[in-house]
Amino acid sequence: LSVVDEFNNKKPPMQLLISFSVEDVRNQAATSTERNLDTTRGAEAIDASLSQKNRPGDAKKAVY
DSSP: OHHHHHHHTSSSOOOOSSOOOHHHHHHHHHHHHHHHHHHHHHHHHHHHHHHHHTOHHHHHHHOO
C-alpha cells in the first residue's frame, strides 16, 4: 500500500493498472489472517489429540 501511495504522490501521479480501496485490502488481509490463525489452531488441536492417544501408557490401558 505504501508503494502505491508513493507512486500516486508523484507529479504527475502514476496510476497502477489496478485500482483498489485501501480499506478493502486491509479488510481482506485481516480476514485472511484470521482464517490462517483458525487453521493453525485447528491443526494444533488435532496434534494434541493425537499425541494424547499415542502415549505409551494408553496402549496398555486399551488392552482388555
